[in-house]
Amino acid sequence: xxxxxxxxxxxxxxxxxxxxxxxxxxxxxxxxxxxxxxxxxxxxxxxxxxxxxxxxxxxxxxxxxxxxxxxxxxxxxxxxxxxxxxxxxxxxxxxxxxxxxxxxxxxxxxxxxxxxxxxxxxxxxxxxxxxxxxxxxxxxxxxxxxxxxxxxxxxxxxxxxxxxxxxxxx
Amino acid sequence: xxxxxxxxxxxxxxxxxxxxxxxxxxxxxxxxxxxxxxxxxxxxxxxxxxxxxxxxxxxxxxxxxxxxxxxxxxxxxx
Amino acid sequence: xxxxxxxxxxxxxxxxxxxxxxxxxxxxxxxxxxxxxxxxxxxxxxxxxxxxxxxxxxxxxxxxxxxxxxxxxxxxxxxxxxxxxxxxxxxxxxxxxxxxxxxxxxxxxxxxxxxxxxxxxxxxxxxxxxxxxxxxxxxxxxxxxxxxxxxxxxxxxxxxxxxxxxxxxxxxxxxxxxxxxxxxxxxxxxxxxxxxxxx
Numbered sequence: 001x002x003x004x005x006x007x008x009x010x011x012x013x014x015x016x017x018x019x020x021x022x023x024x025x026x027x028x029x030x031x032x033x034x035x036x037x038x039x040x041x042x043x044x045x046x047x048x049x050x051x052x053x054x055x056x057x058x059x060x061x062x063x064x065x066x067x068x069x070x071x072x073x074x075x076x077x078x079x080x081x082x083x084x085x086x087x088x089x090x091x092x093x094x095x096x097x098x099x100x101x102x103x104x105x106x107x108x109x110x111x112x113x114x115x116x117x118x119x120x121x122x123x124x125x126x127x128x129x130x131x132x133x134x135x136x137x138x139x140x141x142x143x144x145x146x147x148x149x150x151x152x153x154x155x156x157x158x159x160x161x162x163x164x165x166x167x168x169x170x
Numbered sequence: 171x172x173x174x175x176x177x178x179x180x181x182x183x184x185x186x187x188x189x190x191x192x193x194x195x196x197x198x199x200x201x202x203x204x205x206x207x208x209x210x211x212x213x214x215x216x217x218x219x220x221x222x223x224x225x226x227x228x229x230x231x232x233x234x235x236x237x238x239x240x241x242x243x244x245x246x247x248x
Numbered sequence: 249x250x251x252x253x254x255x256x257x258x259x260x261x262x263x264x265x266x267x268x269x270x271x272x273x274x275x276x277x278x279x280x281x282x283x284x285x286x287x288x289x290x291x292x293x294x295x296x297x298x299x300x301x302x303x304x305x306x307x308x309x310x311x312x313x314x315x316x317x318x319x320x321x322x323x324x325x326x327x328x329x330x331x332x333x334x335x336x337x338x339x340x341x342x343x344x345x346x347x348x349x350x351x352x353x354x355x356x357x358x359x360x361x362x363x364x365x366x367x368x369x370x371x372x373x374x375x376x377x378x379x380x381x382x383x384x385x386x387x388x389x390x391x392x393x394x395x396x397x398x399x400x401x402x403x404x405x406x407x408x409x410x411x412x413x414x415x416x417x418x419x420x421x422x423x424x425x426x427x428x429x430x431x432x433x434x435x436x437x438x439x440x441x442x443x444x445x446x447x
């Protein structure tokens with residue numbers, strides 16, 4: 001770390017452990033400033049990581065997975081499933097006799113599991129009162145910043161099939 | 171007229187520089203969280219300007235730190 | 249601090265040891281005196297000299313302490329060893345050119361004069377200077393010294409080629425002016441003299 005330190009005739013231990021109490025105040029301030037600068041560098045690394053991820057992004061290919069039979073749920077009924085992998089919980093809601101929506105169940109705030117609140121007809125996260133619209137998953141209120149990623153559904157031969165994810169491209 | 175003993179004179183400048191660093195850091199924290207949120211939402215075009223501005227903020231923090239170091243060694247010599 | 253400085257004039261010392269007893273009374277180190285009291289040439293004369301720590305500008309004791317236990321404060325006073333840090337290694341005892349720090353074996357702690365920091369930081373005189381009847385140890389303003397003494401205060405000492413400047417002044421002969429004193433001249437004459445100490 002030699003380049004990080006201003007060239008000084010005194011050895012490092014003498015700078016860090018001064019005999020004069022007045023000098024000790026400088027040591028604590030210098031150490032704090034150094035710590036803050038390193039934190040700033042850490043955040044720069046974070047931004048660069050995001051940049052690298054976005055530069056090397058390839059749209060993923062999603063499998064087609066059957067989720068439920070078309071008449072399995074009543075109107076206003078809910079089914080939980082996993083898509084695209086077993087670690088990705090999703091929620092399917094029958095909003096009308098002919099309309100179904102499905103979203104990732106992980107709240108975009110801190111990944112708590114959202115549930116369907118039938119009376120208010122919206123998806124709610126119990127952790128910090130984040131509410132999502134059932135129509136498109138957009139945020140109605142609360143700390144989440146992003147809409148819930150939507151699962152693209154195909155109705156094929158009386159079967160609901162999950163065919164892809166939208167809005168979660170990361 | 172500055173009546174502080176010689177050792178304490180550099181402290182005001184250093185305190186000011188530290189406050190500036192903290193302010194820049196707060197901005198950088200916000201920038202990182204905003205960039206992350208927009209990336210996760212799929213708006214990948216925000217990543218480049220975010221990284222550039224974060225780099226500028228870090229360069230400013232580094233310059234302020236080297237200023238602190240310079241005042242420190244100057245006062246020590248004197 | 250408060251415009252007063254410490255002046256040591258060994259030629260005024262009458263050997264009453266009041267300074268020793270007054271120093272001992274301080275509650276923070278009761279029973280242990282921090283005065284360095286010398287019988288200059290006991291077989292031959294009754295001359296005595298009492299010294300306090302010289303509070304050097306660049307304290308050798310602090311520089312050699314491996315535990316960072318000795319600190320010099322902003323007003324120039326060099327403190328005694330910090331209790332949690334001192335390891336009793338005697339590095340400072342060996343290093344001090346004036347031989348001031350003492351290692352107290354019961355506490356495994358170095359103890360030395362800190363110019364009664366609790367008193368001087370509040371504007372009072374150190375205990376020794378307060379009780380010294382001949383004012384061999386004096387804590388007054390430089391103007392008072394200039395007005396009442398023939399000797400001149402000196403705070404530069406040469407040990408061989410090493411120059412040591414101190415906060416405490418030694419009174420030197422008037423005709424010598426402001427010169428550096430070779431302390432070796434004061435401490436002994438002849439190779440086989442033993443300087444005995446009061447404690």
